[in-house]
Amino acid sequence: MTAVAIVLALIASVLFAVAAVLQQKGTEGIADDDSLGLGFFATLVKRKVWVAGITADIAGFIFQAAALAIGSLLLVQPLLVSSLLFALPLAAYGQRRRLRASEWFWAAVLIAALIIFLVLGEPSEGITQPTLKSWIFPLAFLVMVTLVCVRGSSRMPHGSARSLVLAIAAGMLLGFSAAFTKTGIDAFGKSLLDGLASWEFWAMAVTATLGTLWQQSSYQAGDVQTSLPTVTVMKPMVAMALGLTIYQEHLRVEKAGDVAVILALIAMWLATFALGRLGAPAQFSAATGDTTHTLADTATDASPGSDGPTGAPSSSS
Numbered sequence: 001m002t003a004v005a006i007v008l009a010l011i012a013s014v015l016f017a018v019a020a021v022l023q024q025k026g027t028e029g030i031a032d033d034d035s036l037g038l039g040f041f042a043t044l045v046k047r048k049v050w051v052a053g054i055t056a057d058i059a060g061f062i063f064q065a066a067a068l069a070i071g072s073l074l075l076v077q078p079l080l081v082s083s084l085l086f087a088l089p090l091a092a093y094g095q096r097r098r099l100r101a102s103e104w105f106w107a108a109v110l111i112a113a114l115i116i117f118l119v120l121g122e123p124s125e126g127i128t129q130p131t132l133k134s135w136i137f138p139l140a141f142l143v144m145v146t147l148v149c150v151r152g153s154s155r156m157p158h159g160s161a162r163s164l165v166l167a168i169a170a171g172m173l174l175g176f177s178a179a180f181t182k183t184g185i186d187a188f189g190k191s192l193l194d195g196l197a198s199w200e201f202w203a204m205a206v207t208a209t210l211g212t213l214w215q216q217s218s219y220q221a222g223d224v225q226t227s228l229p230t231v232t233v234m235k236p237m238v239a240m241a242l243g244l245t246i247y248q249e250h251l252r253v254e255k256a257g258d259v260a261v262i263l264a265l266i267a268m269w270l271a272t273f274a275l276g277r278l279g280a281p282a283q284f285s286a287a288t289g290d291t292t293h294t295l296a297d298t299a300t301d302a303s304p305g306s307d308g309p310t311g312a313p314s315s316s317s
Helices: 002-026 038-044 048-070 073-094 101-121 132-153 160-190 192-197 199-220 224-244 255-279 295-302
Strands: none
Touching: 002 048, 002 073, 002 199, 038 048, 048 073, 048 160, 048 199, 073 101, 073 160, 073 224, 073 255, 101 255, 132 160, 132 199, 160 192, 160 199, 160 224, 199 224, 224 255
């Protein structure tokens, strides 16, 4: 079952990479004042490129849910950062260039770190239905961080700081959404009524929706090179923290392997952040009026009939 979960997670990663490329493009040109509420969605659904992105996002979520149904959070969520690896050849193709040395280096680091983590760590299943009591502190922390970030962003000007705090809120929500998905899917495995009666299923719907909304807002805030790696790193980190604690999942390592697994995790986050910045579109320069051709343009060049260039990997994972 572990091999099946890995395959499903990798398919989800490909779909999430495509989704974020299209979604970032779909948020371009929206005013800051219109980027936090439900009206933001109303604007986005009128844009074909964003709708194509959210379709790929939903498909990715289905594969992610299937992977979580048979695999642990510690196994599935780290694999989803491989979406950045799938973005690299797309970027090179769209720009008609070879991969840069820095991209090859960080891609190799990420692949090696994932292999070491999976082989030596042997992430294993824990429980699928944590008690409500065990959720009290994590949920209180989630609400507090999200409120502070979203409220704070509304008072910030367009730019990196606004993008960062919205990305933190989105990463937190989407990390929790992965855990809720695992429990919700397990409830549906018993019966349809059990699934619908599961509070985790509805919590998944809320966190996934709000996380996606504020992820789009973080793209719109103007600095995808800040927001993309932040969201990409936070989602698996939050989900893994929940897996190790309230889901009682385990990493099966001997003492000799502890250091290797810890170093692999550190390398994984560093490589993810670096690739996120390399894959994100460069900022528009008000001084020169120029933008750098990046992964954003891949969607236009690779997809006939698309509405224009786009952005970089992510989504509801």
